[in-house]
Amino acid sequence: MKKRNGKIIFSEYTPGSGLKKAFELSRQDILFELKTSQLRGRGGAGFPIATKWMLTAAAKSDEKYLICNADEGEPGTFKDRVLLNEYPELVFEGMVTGGYVIGAKTGILYLRGEYSYLLSQLNDFLEGMRKQNLLGKNILGKGFDFDIHIFLGQGAYVCGEETALIESLEGHRGEARNRPPFPVTTGLFGKPTVVNNVETLATVPHILLKGGEWYARFGTEKSKGTKLVSISGDCENPGVYEVEWGITIRELLELAGAKNLKAVQVGGASGICIDESQFGRKLAYEDLATGGSIIIFNKERNMLDALENFMEFFVEESCGQCTPCRIGNVKLLEAVRQMKDGGIPESGMKKYFDLAETMKLASKCGLGQSSPNPFVSIVKNFREEIFHKTV
């Protein structure tokens, strides 16, 4: 018995049932259900899964790959850990389904090195699936071969970016590639490749069992279904919650039992920080789009301490390939330290906002494009505290 409760991912599930259903359907039927569900990638970028799978299925190649991205390195995010630890059947069955649809024989779980303590139980689980013929040769007698192996990351946040991840799998430094070409046509070893987040894949079996239309009944106009959020920081009940898209920050804070609040960082270090006046905003692609990290700050906290911590993270994790990111993050960190000493007046901020804009426009990958987010949002939303020392 699982202890969690949720409308979709954390709902009742019989291991194997999603995969059996998948093999009763044609590839087109599966793509149709996914398209109807409007499921979008849960790793952050929000790309529709049906489109990604369709493009890879259509690519002509003797070899294709399906990769599950379990690099989960965004500070404040731990939902994929929970899925892998408690719901591996959903993740792996989603992977086999993906392999079936796109025509891949090999699936790879890219597991971050920090989660190596999950490795042996996951390998045992895969072995169990092979014994039940849910994995390996001629799965369920349907003539489809597919196997999954686990690749252990070696500690690098940027390797969560899909092209850096692919570089890493090829035995290189995890430096992001230019896109296009996209992995769907030119991915691992130059072959068509799907990279999907753990949560995205774990949703697939439920959609196949209950239908894309059913799934699309949850959520909002543009954000269908549910999202796993990882809540941490100043609250009574930190943890992973499955919530419908459209939930407000205030409702989330109630779930978490958080009081006496000042700020919420939505989306991890690379996300944005909002103050109390914005707690009515919604989690949704049309408002606060997020990979699901929620970090809560109470009134005692100094937001510049938090910002300094975020910027130190990016300085350390930038792969250093491109200048706006390599240098820009250092400059922003220096600015934060100066602000802490009262060394920059509010009027001196313009050049840093310009720098942030340049980083967003000119960085090669999402790391440098999003690392100015906490800087800009904290400086703007907490300007009173920062420049006028009200606390």
Place this chain on the structure above:
Amino acid sequence: MQLVEEIPAYGEIKEIVEKHGADRRNLLPILSDIRKEKKFVSPEAAQVVAHLLGIHPVEVNSVVSFYHFLNDTPKGKYVIRLCKNVSCMLNGKEEIKKEIEKKLGVRAGETTDDKLVTFEEINCFGLCDVGPAMMINEEVYTHVTPQKANELISEILARGK
């Protein structure tokens, strides 16, 4: 000049390489195993790997230097890693850091003189809901307090080499 085959660990490293297959795509798993066995990837080990994979040693070194878990200098028998990101900061990791540094007499990033313990602060490892989080080698500890850290270190020191 020393021939690669004459490097003392040659046989051992060759075994690891052959276990995974002498192919560039296996470089990370190979280096990870070497690090586990030897506690670090020495320049000599990197040279052997490069030789067996048919790539330049510089390529191996550049990969080693990129990843946090691969290191080219030795670490202690025990590596203590404390999460330093925001959620663990809010949960009080700074106090734990101070306690560990005091107890071991080293700063974050350093190894004790007897080479027994290395203390590192690392980025988020996904235990933000049960922080402060700490690892000693592969073992994970949650809800760590300064006192608990102190006790864990006492145990390590008592076990010694």
